[in-house]
Amino acid sequence: MPSSAHPVPRLDITVLDPGGGEPERAVSRTLSVLRLVGLCLVAGLLVAAVCFPVVGAAGLLSNETGDAAADSAKAVLGKEPPVLTTLVDSTGQPLAVVYDQYRFQVPTDRISQAMKDAVVAIEDQRFYEHAGVDLLAIGRALLTNSVSGKVSQGGSTLTQQYVKNHLMHVAATTEAERDKASEQSAARKLRELRTAMQVEQELSKEEILGRYLNTVPFGHNSYGIGAAARTYFDIPQERLSVAQAALLAGIVNEPTALNPFRHPDRALARRNVVIDEMAKQKRIPVELADAQKREPLGLAPEVARPPNGCVGVGDAGYFCDYVLTHLAKAGVSKEDVQRGGLTIRTTLDKDALTKAKSAVDAQVPPDTEHVANAMAIVKPGKDKHRVVALAANRTYGLDRTKNESTLGLPFEPQNLGAGSIYKLFTAAAALEQGMAITDSVTAPPTFTSSTFLGGGASCPAGERGVRRYCVRNNEGSDYPPRMTLQDALATSPNTTFVQLLEKVGVGAAVDMAQRLGLRSLATTVATEDKKKRTVGKFFTEQNFGSFTLGPTPTSTLELANVGATLASAGTWCPPSPVEEVLDRQGRRVPLREEPCAQVVDPELADAMTVGMSKDAISGTATAAAKEYGWDRPMAGKTGTTQEHKSAGFLGYTPQLAGAVFTFDDTSTPTTLCDPGGSAPPKPCTDGRFIYGGKSPARTWFQAMNGTGAEPGIMTAMDRAELPSVEGPYGG
Structure with a gap:
């Protein structure tokens, strides 16, 4: 239920004279009292400005500012916080996450009670009593800060903090908007106060507390209690102990200075202050507080935040990269992906990926100088061509000293031919x-x-x-x-x-x-x-x-998709890595993808399938096929560039089409040799040059052995024997 208006609390102040009579102490007490009176007057003006915007504070607030506060309240209540987007594979298993702010929403009624108690105890112990602005806290903060000569205490309520954090981290999308939300000005502070009071009229206390705990930053780019519990303890927030909740509540306003991974002693001291406050306010028993203060910090071995994006997700890095590239072209903006909390159901087959990665690495180890080995596998279809795997021997990553790469080796056109x-x-x-x-x-x-x-x-x-x-x-x-012509395709x-x-x-x-x-x-x-x-x-x-x-x-993925087109009886579709995209409410997000099209006659596609069916039997890929015991129908074609700087292999079965591209991936490519056996390809001049029937074909047959054996598209290859194609394309 929305909270009702609360009466403005009375500020009662009693000045105690400890005695002593010294003139200096008397003067000091007098100055303190005078200062307190002045501060109370300031607080009075503040209250007048909040409650009556057309008067007070020398016109700092006006009706226009009141309108701005109303707009701020709408922004606070109306815009959902950024949450992470999840990519899943074809079975629904998580593949990667992408986020601007690492956050996932936790329903208010599921938030840890220990966390609620801890943050109220240390940040706003009168949270359930005030109406969004706590005059007692403001007066106390003004007095403390004035006496100490520095800002050592704040007077903001949790509602005010929620408003500020929402405007900074949710409503603001540009640096200018974030600067405005955090500017040090009386106008901004007064607008924040009025917005907090309006929010209190619309939301219940529990709703405000839940929103605060889902919005506030906890450091390490982790926002909200769900992300914080994972980042620091690698546990769901429901399992937070009192000590763990107190640690998070204690660091929330100074996550850098109190970072428990870097400053464990400071964080521990702050945590124990929170626990003491919880006991003092009777939110937990004293005995429990004593026991929890004896507990260690209990942190995860290292920051447990998941990798953001495609670097660090393992063998699926290239596929993840292609998904994001594809979505950008399909009309899903980068902001939608990073902040929208999307669920992206991809077409990735992890079994096919595992086999492809094993094959590209076996033929060309990842640390091989000068030589990249990339593979793409596409599932044919007349309604969709699904990309099931993208792999390269180069680990997807940023460490160039380890030959890592983020250059889209299996899907971007490389500056060498096939x-x-x-x-x-x-x-x-x-x-x-x-x-x-x-x-x-x-x-x-x-x-x-x-x-x-x-x-x-x-x-x-x-x-x-x-x-x-x-x-x-x-x-x-x-x-x-x-x-x-069939034999010419086989022998080239x-x-x-x-x-x-x-x-x-x-x-x-x-x-x-x-x-x-x-x-x-x-x-x-x-x-x-x-x-x-x-x-x-x-x-x-x-x-x-x-x-x-x-x-x-040439793009390895495009070559694979050529095979998928022929295997689909001449139907071309864009090589898609995405089944569907759902928004945070589970609604389907429309994608702008080019429609499938019949690009050649089905009979022509069948003729080409028959024409390419001898490559593994009597053609340039025969040795590689025999090495891996290949015994299934397939169509294929090898390729090598004139100077042997690159070579490739395209092959397809009724179920899957795949292409392999082996090439010098340096800025100044040179001739490559492929001695075979256990020796990988390498730059050379000795005449044992690389060919498409060597490493590329061996990679293909190793990866495709046992892959995609389920029923697929009906083509000429599904028949018991490959007949001569009748009509205009056969004899």
Whole structure:
């Protein structure tokens, strides 16, 4: 029930003369009495200003100030405090928390009674008697501070403290607003007093006390009793002992100076003062007080506040980072995440993450210089593509001396290409233009294009001295003169796909790559001629035959999502890490996500699945598949850049699509070798170069073994045998 108006208490003062008669002491007593009278007059003016704003205090308060106090009361009562946002995995288990202020609300009726008693005893023993402003406390504080010559005692009630803390830590969202809420001025203090009196008319004492204990800062960026109990004792606040509650109540106004982790002796002394006050005011028995004062501080071994954000949450750091990045693009503001108390249900599969992390670390240990190994796994679907795992060998963190990183290695485009994986886009464009996956293609050892220019020094000169684009197949490769497009995808001859790109056109291949999932090709960049173009448009306008060999910056997650698109019968969806977002009341928060779309014919997607199905059987990933005993249907494609600075592998099953990208993650990438065995990739010049069929493919098969074996999307791979695709895409 709202509290009723309280009568203004009478200030009774008795001056006792201890005797002695010395002139100095008499003068001192006289001055003290005169000072007290003056202070009482000040208190009287203060009361007049609070109760009658149109008079008193030389006009410090006016009707305008009264209106401001009314507005302040509305702000205090109407705005909910910031609380932490929680990210949970696909099973509902906590993943990470994000907060501006570490706080979670505790219902008033569940707040520890010991905590209520302790804070009332030390901060406002007349809390249940006054009407928001305690004139006795004000007079006592004025007298004490005047006699001591410094501010040693305050006169603010818990209601006033609640008002001030709410205006500073809840209502204020800018530094200017916080400065205004804490400015040292008579106007601010009087406005605070009037606001407190208005709050008392609207809320019961228990409601005010509960709100205060949920709002006030306790240090270490912990706000409210729920967070404080966790931070200092690592227990729920319901389990606070009298001694623990007294410690928190004692440090609340000076959490830095009385920090028990840094100043245990000061904190202990202050705690015992609170316990003594609780006993003196008969809030606890004297015997209990004596026993509690003998207790140690009982702190947690270290500050128990959880990590704020993605650093410190373990293997899920990259996934957590991607969730926050995705939400920002989906219309959920940073302030909403940090202050809104959201529950973010993510798509993270911790089992898949554990296997992916184990695999990327096994192939490239986290402390390997120059070499990052990243993996992304996406669950296909015609209504949603769910990101189930993001992993990298680099620990997600800020310590560069330990090769930690926060650069979004598994999901942000990296400044190196994925190599021959891009050949699948040329093949898909050819299918769309009428070719069949069983059609025959040629694979000469070398090829000089009559269409593409911009070749290296070893390429022949064309018109006006501009060198034509020329390519050769990998040294030691032994390709037959002709093969099917399916076999070409498995064995990856460079010359075949540059010839094919001549026929379909760079623009068609770029468009296919974007449709299937490489949306970063639409990123605008400053090109060599200093004109702004998208990556895809640049390759198209320049008519670069190298596009099919994959030199462009590549996102591991986008590659995985390409596999998900093909596994979903040609349906593209944005790679989403979020199932739903709920606000603090449990209502669903709308997300602005791009809708799914049928980007290629289902028959074309099936043809590409069949076309890529030999990579683990007779193609470039065969050795890696055998090493890990792979025996399930899958489609895959390896890739390596020309200078062996990066390599990748894209593979998918009916249930899951995954991509691995292994690359030099320094600012000046160099050629990498992959000797195999127990030796990780490393910078080199000895010729045992890295390829997509080595560390990247081994990472994929290790991670995906036994992962995602549940029923998935029906595609060509679900059949007992992989048939030839009929119609325009097969023979």
